[in-house]
Amino acid sequence: MSTRELIERELDVLSEPLQREVYDFVRFLKARANGEVFNGLLASESVLERDWNTPEEDAAWQNL
Secondary structure, X not given: OOHHHHHHHHHXXXXXXXXXXXXXXXXXXXXXXXXXXXXXXXXXXXXHHHHHOOHHHHHHHOOO
């Protein structure tokens, strides 16, 4: 079994939030391999987006 197949097999059993974390990590690895400077804010953006983009969050910030 190839490495890709092993990774896909592991991904299949992960929840969506954990899959997003894996995706962010893959983006980090690609950036590092290309000599890019790591930007932690961008790497965590997709994970944090789930918490930020909610009606509850909008209501909490509407008076600011």
